[in-house]
Amino acid sequence: MPTHVQESSKPRAAAVRDNRAKFLERAMSRHHYSGDALIEVLHTAQELYGYLTPELLKTIARKLKLPPSRVLGVATFYHFFSLEPKGEHSYIVCLGTACYVKGALGLLEVLERRCAMAGSTSPDGKVSVNSARCIGACGLAPAMIRDGEILGRMTPEKLNEDLDRIGVE
Amino acid sequence: MTIEELYETQSAELDRRKRLENRIYCCTAAGCISCGAESVKKAIADQIRSSGREGKLEVCGSGCLGLCSRGPLVYSERDNELYGEVAPEDAPALISSNPVDREQLRFKRADLEAPFFAKQHRIVLANSGRVDPENVTDYIAAGGYQALAKALTEMTPAEVIAEIRTSGLRGRGGAGYPTGLKWELVARQPTDTKYVVCNADEGDPGAFMDRSVLEGDPHRVLEGMAIAAYAVGAQQGFIYVRGEYGLAIQRLQSAIRQAEREHLLGNRILETGFQFRIDLRIGAGAFVCGEETALIASIEGKRGQPRQRPPYPPESGLWGKPTLINNVETFANVARIIERGGEWFASIGTEHSKGTKVFALAGRIQNTGLIEVEMGTPLREIIFDIGGGVPRGGKFKAVQTGGPSGGCIPEELLDTPVDYESLAAVGSIMGSGGMIVMDETSDMVDVARFFMEFCMDESCGKCIPCRAGTVQMHDILARLTRGEGTPADIDMLEQLSSLLKEASLCGLGQSAPNPVLTTLKYFRHEYEAKLKEPAGAGAGDSAAAAGGEER
Numbered sequence: 124m125p126t127h128v129q130e131s132s133k134p135r136a137a138a139v140r141d142n143r144a145k146f147l148e149r150a151m152s153r154h155h156y157s158g159d160a161l162i163e164v165l166h167t168a169q170e171l172y173g174y175l176t177p178e179l180l181k182t183i184a185r186k187l188k189l190p191p192s193r194v195l196g197v198a199t200f201y202h203f204f205s206l207e208p209k210g211e212h213s214y215i216v217c218l219g220t221a222c223y224v225k226g227a228l229g230l231l232e233v234l235e236r237r238c239a240m241a242g243s244t245s246p247d248g249k250v251s252v253n254s255a256r257c258i259g260a261c262g263l264a265p266a267m268i269r270d271g272e273i274l275g276r277m278t279p280e281k282l283n284e285d286l287d288r289i290g291v292e
Numbered sequence: 293m294t295i296e297e298l299y300e301t302q303s304a305e306l307d308r309r310k311r312l313e314n315r316i317y318c319c320t321a322a323g324c325i326s327c328g329a330e331s332v333k334k335a336i337a338d339q340i341r342s343s344g345r346e347g348k349l350e351v352c353g354s355g356c357l358g359l360c361s362r363g364p365l366v367y368s369e370r371d372n373e374l375y376g377e378v379a380p381e382d383a384p385a386l387i388s389s390n391p392v393d394r395e396q397l398r399f400k401r402a403d404l405e406a407p408f409f410a411k412q413h414r415i416v417l418a419n420s421g422r423v424d425p426e427n428v429t430d431y432i433a434a435g436g437y438q439a440l441a442k443a444l445t446e447m448t449p450a451e452v453i454a455e456i457r458t459s460g461l462r463g464r465g466g467a468g469y470p471t472g473l474k475w476e477l478v479a480r481q482p483t484d485t486k487y488v489v490c491n492a493d494e495g496d497p498g499a500f501m502d503r504s505v506l507e508g509d510p511h512r513v514l515e516g517m518a519i520a521a522y523a524v525g526a527q528q529g530f531i532y533v534r535g536e537y538g539l540a541i542q543r544l545q546s547a548i549r550q551a552e553r554e555h556l557l558g559n560r561i562l563e564t565g566f567q568f569r570i571d572l573r574i575g576a577g578a579f580v581c582g583e584e585t586a587l588i589a590s591i592e593g594k595r596g597q598p599r600q601r602p603p604y605p606p607e608s609g610l611w612g613k614p615t616l617i618n619n620v621e622t623f624a625n626v627a628r629i630i631e632r633g634g635e636w637f638a639s640i641g642t643e644h645s646k647g648t649k650v651f652a653l654a655g656r657i658q659n660t661g662l663i664e665v666e667m668g669t670p671l672r673e674i675i676f677d678i679g680g681g682v683p684r685g686g687k688f689k690a691v692q693t694g695g696p697s698g699g700c701i702p703e704e705l706l707d708t709p710v711d712y713e714s715l716a717a718v719g720s721i722m723g724s725g726g727m728i729v730m731d732e733t734s735d736m737v738d739v740a741r742f743f744m745e746f747c748m749d750e751s752c753g754k755c756i757p758c759r760a761g762t763v764q765m766h767d768i769l770a771r772l773t774r775g776e777g778t779p780a781d782i783d784m785l786e787q788l789s790s791l792l793k794e795a796s797l798c799g800l801g802q803s804a805p806n807p808v809l810t811t812l813k814y815f816r817h818e819y820e821a822k823l824k825e826p827a828g829a830g831a832g833d834s835a836a837a838a839g840g841e842e843r
Contacts, residue, residue, distance in 0.1 A: 162574075162576055166535075201575075220739075221497070223497075224655050224739075257495070257497035259500040260323060261498050262360025262662075263360065264654060275327055
C-alpha cells in the first residue's frame with residue numbers, strides 16, 4: 124500500500140523524528156519551492172507528521188510563497204489530508220456500491236459501536252474510523268482497509284475478532 | 293536501447309523461455325494479494341528452489357487474471373490451466389512434473405472454456421495475467437514498445453492520428469469523445485509546449501478497470517502515452533492517479549524507472565530524436581478531479597474545482613498550454629491500434645462504438661471480476677453468461693452502470709447492447725465501466741439515496757445547482773426511505789433533476805440525477821409504496837426494510 128496513505132502507527136525512531144523538518148525541506152526543494160507542488164508537499168508533510176498542524180501549514184505557505192488561505196483551502200478540500208491527529212490503528216470501511224449492497228454498513232456499525240464514529244478517533248486514541256467512497260476492491264466486497272492493508276470479504280464477526288486482537292474493549 | 297536491441301531483447305527472452313519447463317503466473321493484483329497471493333507465490337518459489345529445478349521452472353507475478361471471486365489465482369503456462377483458491381500447501385503439486393500429482397488440484401481448476409473466459413475479447417487486457425507487471429522485459433517479450441518504434445520510424449505524427457481516427461476509438465472515461473479528433477485538436481495548436489495527461493482518477497464506486505490495467509500492465513499505458521505525445525508534439529506527460537491506489541502507484545513508479553533506464557521513455561527514446569518524460573501526480577481523494585478541468589487544477593496544486601469550458605483543454609489546459617487528456621483504458625488501446633492498424637480495430641464492435649470495453653463486475657453476481665467484451669454485447673450475456681447470474685438462486689433486479697452518473701437498468705431492458713448510444717437511450721451511460729448487479733434484496737429508493745449522498749459529499753461547491761441541489765434531493769430521498777414522503781416530494785425530485793441537468797457547471801452535477809431518474813422511471817412503484825399517505829399493506833413492510841438498510 125502507498126506510503127503516503129497511511130501514517131505509520133509505530134513510534135518512529137528519535138532520529139527520524141528530528142529529521143522530519145529536513146525531509147520536508149528536501150521535498151520542497153526537489154520541487155524548486157514551486158506553488159504548483161503544493162499537493163505533493165502536503166502529502167509528504169502528512170506522511171512525516173501524521174497530520175497537518177496549523178504551524179506546518181504556515182511553514183509550507185511561507186516556503187512555497189503561497190497565501191496561507193490557499194494552503195488551508197487545498198488542505199481542507201481533499202479528503203486525504205487530515206488536520207487532526209490520527210489513532211494508533213486506522214480502519215477505513217469502503218462504502219462503494221458493491222460493498223454497500225453486500226452489507227458494508229454492518230461493518231461500519233461494529234466500528235462505530237466499539238470504537239468511534241466515522242470520521243473520528245476513539246477517545247483512547249487507539250482507533251480511527253473512516254469510510255471511503257470506493258477503494259476499487261469491488262471483487263472482494265465488502266472490503267475495508269486496516270492500517271493500509273486491504274481486508275476482503277469481511278463480516279462483522281471477522282471484524283470483531285480483529286478488534287479483539289488489537290485489544291479494543 | 294535501440295530498435296534493433298528491442299527486437300533482440302524480445303527474441304532472447306522468448307528463447308530463454310523455450311528452455312523452461314514451465315512458467316507459473318501468480319496473480320498479484322490487489323484482489324488476490326488481499327487473499328494471500330504473496331504467500332502462495334513465495335511458497336511456489338521456495339518449492340522450486342528446494343527441488344533444485346530453478347533453471348527449469350519459474351514463478352512470476354502477473355496482472356489481474358480476471359476471476360477475482362476465486363482468488364488467489366495461479367496460471368500454469370505448460371498445461372494452460374488456471375487454478376483458483378490456491379493455498380501455499382498446493383505448491384508441490386503445482387510445480388510437479390508428474391501429471392498425477394497435478395491431478396490432486398483438479399477441484400481447483402477453473403474451466404477456461406467456460407463462458408466467463410470464452411465470451412471475452414481481450415485487447416486492453418491481452419497481457420493482463422500473461423506478463424509480470426514489475427518487469428519490463430516481460431512486456432518487451434510480449435511485443436511491447438514495438439508499436440512505439442513503428443510510430444517513431446515509419447509514421448509521421450499526422451499518420452498516427454489518421455490511424456487513430458480510422459480506428460473509431462472513443463474516450464473510455466465515459467463521455468465517448470472521438471479520440472482521434474481530440475488528438476488532432478491538440479496537434480493543430482501552434483505552441484511548442486504541450487502536455488499529455490492520463491486520467492487515472494477512477495472514482496466511480498464499483499469501478500476497478502483502470503486500477504487493474506495499471507497494476508497488471510503499466511507499460512501498455514506508458515507506451516500509449518508516448519505514442520500520443522509523438523502524435524501531438526508533447527514532451528511532458530502526467531499520470532494523475534488516485535491516492536487510494538497504492539499498488540498501482542508503486543507499479544507505475546517502477547515501470548517509469550525501468551522504461552527510462554532502457555530509453556523507452558525520457559531523452560532519446562529508442563535512440564531517436566524523440567523525447568518524452570512522464571511524471572506521476574497522486575490524487576488526494578476528491579471524486580470531482582476525474583473531471584478534466586478539475587484534474588488540471590489539481591495537477592497545478594490547486595483545489596480541484598472545474599471551470600467553465602470553452603476553452604477546452606486541447607486549446608488551453610495545464611498552465612494554459614494545449615493539453616491532451618485521455619483515460620487509462622483509452623491509452624491502453626493505442627499501441628494495439630498502431631500495431632495492427634485502424635481498420636482492424638474498426639472491424640470490432642458496433643457502427644458507432646468500436647473495439648472492446650472493459651467492465652468490472654461486482655455486487656450480487658456469481659463471478660465478480662474483470663472482463664473485456666466486444667462493444668455491442670447485450671447486457672444479458674455479460675451478466676448471465678459471463679457473470680454467471682445472481683448467486684444462490686437470487687432473482688436479478690437491476691444492473692447499475694456508470695456509477696453515480698449512470699442509471700439502474702431493469703430486467704426487461706437486459707437485451708440492450710453495451711455501446712455509448714444504446715446505454716444513453718435507456719437513461720444510463722457507458723461510464724468508465726463499473727457494473728453492479730442488484731437482486732431483490734436491494735431497495736431501489738435507497739440505492740438512489742446512496743448515490744445522491746455520494747454526489748452531495750463530492751460536489752466541489754463551486755456552482756449552486758449542484759451544491760444546493762444535491763443536498764435538497766438527498767433530503768427528499770432520505771425522507772422517502774424513512775417512509776415519510778408525500779407525492780409532492782416525487783414531483784419535486786423530478787423538477788430538481790431537470791434543474792441539475794440543465795444548470796450545473798460540470799458533469800458531476802449534470803449527471804447526478806441519473807440514478808434518481810432511472811429508478812423513478814423503472815421502479816416508480818417502489819417510490820410510491822413508500823409514500824406516507826396511501827399506506828397499503830406493502831408500504832409498511834418495505835419502509836421497515838428500508839429502515840434496516842439505513843445508517
